[in-house]
Amino acid sequence: MMRRLCYNTPARQEIDFGDTMADMHKPPTVSDIAEAASVSPSTVSRVLTGNSPVHPEKRAAVLAAIKQLNFRPNLNARALVRGKSMAIGILTQSMASQFYGELAQGIEEGLAGSGYHPIFASGQWRRDEELAALTMLVDRQVDALIVLGGSQSNVDLSAISAQIPVITVGRTMPGDERQCLRVQNYEGARSATRHLIDLGHRRIAHITGIPAHNDARERRRGYEDALAEARLPVDERLIAEGDFTEQSGLLALESLVARGASFSAIFAANDQIAYGARLGLSRRGLRVPEDVSLVGFDDLLTSAYMTPPLTTVRQNMLEQGRSAARATLRLLAGEEPDLAPAATELVVRESTARLRG
Amino acid sequence: MMRRLCYNTPARQEIDFGDTMADMHKPPTVSDIAEAASVSPSTVSRVLTGNSPVHPEKRAAVLAAIKQLNFRPNLNARALVRGKSMAIGILTQSMASQFYGELAQGIEEGLAGSGYHPIFASGQWRRDEELAALTMLVDRQVDALIVLGGSQSNVDLSAISAQIPVITVGRTMPGDERQCLRVQNYEGARSATRHLIDLGHRRIAHITGIPAHNDARERRRGYEDALAEARLPVDERLIAEGDFTEQSGLLALESLVARGASFSAIFAANDQIAYGARLGLSRRGLRVPEDVSLVGFDDLLTSAYMTPPLTTVRQNMLEQGRSAARATLRLLAGEEPDLAPAATELVVRESTARLRG
DNA sequence: AGCACACCTGAAATCGCTTTCATAACTTTT
DNA sequence: AAAAGTTATGAAAGCGATTTCAGGTGTGCT
Numbered sequence A, B: 001m002m003r004r005l006c007y008n009t010p011a012r013q014e015i016d017f018g019d020t021m022a023d024m025h026k027p028p029t030v031s032d033i034a035e036a037a038s039v040s041p042s043t044v045s046r047v048l049t050g051n052s053p054v055h056p057e058k059r060a061a062v063l064a065a066i067k068q069l070n071f072r073p074n075l076n077a078r079a080l081v082r083g084k085s086m087a088i089g090i091l092t093q094s095m096a097s098q099f100y101g102e103l104a105q106g107i108e109e110g111l112a113g114s115g116y117h118p119i120f121a122s123g124q125w126r127r128d129e130e131l132a133a134l135t136m137l138v139d140r141q142v143d144a145l146i147v148l149g150g151s152q153s154n155v156d157l158s159a160i161s162a163q164i165p166v167i168t169v170g171r172t173m174p175g176d177e178r179q180c181l182r183v184q185n186y187e188g189a190r191s192a193t194r195h196l197i198d199l200g201h202r203r204i205a206h207i208t209g210i211p212a213h214n215d216a217r218e219r220r221r222g223y224e225d226a227l228a229e230a231r232l233p234v235d236e237r238l239i240a241e242g243d244f245t246e247q248s249g250l251l252a253l254e255s256l257v258a259r260g261a262s263f264s265a266i267f268a269a270n271d272q273i274a275y276g277a278r279l280g281l282s283r284r285g286l287r288v289p290e291d292v293s294l295v296g297f298d299d300l301l302t303s304a305y306m307t308p309p310l311t312t313v314r315q316n317m318l319e320q321g322r323s324a325a326r327a328t329l330r331l332l333a334g335e336e337p338d339l340a341p342a343a344t345e346l347v348v349r350e351s352t353a354r355l356r357g
Numbered sequence C: 001a002g003c004a005c006a007c008c009t010g011a012a013a014t015c016g017c018t019t020t021c022a023t024a025a026c027t028t029t030t
Numbered sequence D: 001a002a003a004a005g006t007t008a009t010g011a012a013a014g015c016g017a018t019t020t021c022a023g024g025t026g027t028g029c030t
Helices: A030-036 A041-049 A056-069 A075-082 A098-111 A127-139 A154-161 A185-198 A214-229 A246-258 A271-283 A301-305 A317-332 B030-037 B041-049 B056-069 B075-082 B098-111 B127-139 B154-161 B185-198 B214-229 B246-258 B271-283 B301-305 B317-332
Strands: A087-092 A117-122 A144-148 A166-169 A204-208 A239-241 A265-268 A293-298 A311-314 A345-347 B087-092 B117-122 B144-148 B166-169 B204-207 B265-268 B293-298 B311-314 B345-347
Touching: A030 A041, A030 A056, A041 A056, A075 B075, A087 A098, A087 A127, A098 A117, A098 A144, A098 A301, A098 A317, A098 B098, A117 A127, A117 B117, A127 A144, A127 A154, A144 A317, A154 A166, A166 A317, A185 A204, A185 A214, A185 A265, A185 A293, A185 A311, A185 A345, A204 A214, A204 A246, A239 A246, A246 A271, A246 B301, A265 A271, A271 A293, A271 B301, A301 B246, A301 B271, B030 B041, B030 B056, B041 B056, B087 B098, B087 B127, B098 B117, B098 B144, B098 B301, B098 B317, B117 B127, B127 B144, B127 B154, B144 B317, B154 B166, B166 B317, B185 B204, B185 B214, B185 B265, B185 B293, B185 B311, B185 B345, B204 B214, B204 B246, B246 B271, B265 B271, B271 B293
Parallel strands: A087 A117, A087 A144, A144 A166, A204 A239, A204 A265, A265 A293, A293 A311, B087 B117, B087 B144, B144 B166, B204 B265, B265 B293, B293 B311
Antiparallel strands: A311 A345, B311 B345
């Protein structure tokens, strides 16, 4: 109708071909194909799905009509009748986040070729938005849900889990641990700290993530335990609070310096914090790694290109995403999700060095 | 059915309430609500949509039933009958890309509260995947399409544009320029180069983006024209080819050095290239900005936290995303898209300095 | 021949919701 | 008090596919 005119190229004219106006500009449906191929809609559907055999001659006619009319089945309609949308909802936190972006990319890869497509919605780390996003996904009839981090209440999540399969990454649903991809935060943090200790560092600062966040707490615990194992004291004055952003890393570094803390190494709760801290250090005229060694967590794609390249705990978000996707597909196929906890691995680059002297 | 068992919490039991098995675990439909509230499905629909008045008493009954049965309308079904899915397809290139991530975030923000939801699909900078993604979005009946960059053929795009509104960002559809958000690549690149010239630099290197990419060509042209305006020669030996990645920036810098080029400043075709170049410089013992000044393009979120903070041409992808989203909504409302080209702005930080001596 | 048995095919029901359409129950007008 | 509007409602007809059901044809077998 008229509405089309507004976004159509000016060149394209409305021409009356003598057909009825009704079926003129609307995309063709199975019925149109059926008519064009002189068969019933059922037959068209059969060649579409390949569910039951159809005479080669008619099949050819249908195929020809499909091509000629440029027909594409309406996936919504198909989803309605089949009761499966072939869509998987992904609750992420922010499209602009590198961390979640890499996870999302992994999921996309893991779903590729399966016939299922991801539908992303982001919660911006806010409970209300997360719930809205979750609800939207469920309302859109996704066949399964992958929840990436976040702080959504477990009650809501379990309620959804009772209706459709849910896989979580980086957070746990009590009672459904088999469907939760755990990250070895504690182990990773401990090995990062141990690495610094092995290099001779004794005064190792830590910039935490959001304290309310489980990941942040586990990483801090790993840091503290590594110190304890080495008979090193946990000094509160060496611990500054961050919130997983670059800015918080910069601020935390300022606050460490301001309070007169002396340290020769820093373990940051994630790479972004490390970026900020690294800038803070250089502002203070402190070189990395000559004066201060720096370790991050996550191993974002860009961390290898920081100057100096960042020593960090590799999470491999890409692989985690793929793994979550595969688990979801298995769940959908009625199999066991089979989610092994994601192993972390210390990647030693150039931001850490042996303590001088 | 059985399928549910595999992802249900063990605690949740299958209990026979005496109801028929059929409607037991399936989500309630309008008919269920109608029955529960002793009204017809039509009335339920009316309170759902608010399209026509319904007696307060019955409305209350319906609302109560909805709450009690925890009913949520099936958006697919609604989309089918209404002919509008309230979904907007976004063709992006990679979920892991910072650049596209920021655009995506902007789109999400711009769509918020409009009732429309974005559905993302990525093309991985490959024509075939882009086409597949595009097709999938159209098949899922999105009401409009926002195409972010990419190399999809204009023919395919125009074909789609004839069916549903299409807005593009960072690429042009000949004939539909009003629906294309142009980026001032040329102007930005020119002002970046001029900034370096103004600082006294005479030998300014350029690391290009993918030469086949329009953005890359425009930026290079801006660089060359700025040089020409200042009566500076365009020296091919100062131009190295990159592909918009950090790695290519590093490689390009190596190649510049290897060929014995002498330069005191670099204009990189985007920030990621600048990151890589910056690492390459430090590998060579060259300081930024004391020995070499460095300018990027885009102003990624993290560029302000590079060491030193990167001088760059700000694109404001967030705002571009919002702008594209708003234009799409306008198009959908039958109004003019009204897309002003995205202005770029030079952000001078600490990676550039006056030429010594 | 006669019967069973594939193999194909179209009519019709269905998915969950919205939207005419027709009608019943009231109000208002003159 | 009859004609003309309102207003609220349910029955029924789709939206665009799939799938069940019930044949119709053409073989193979006895």
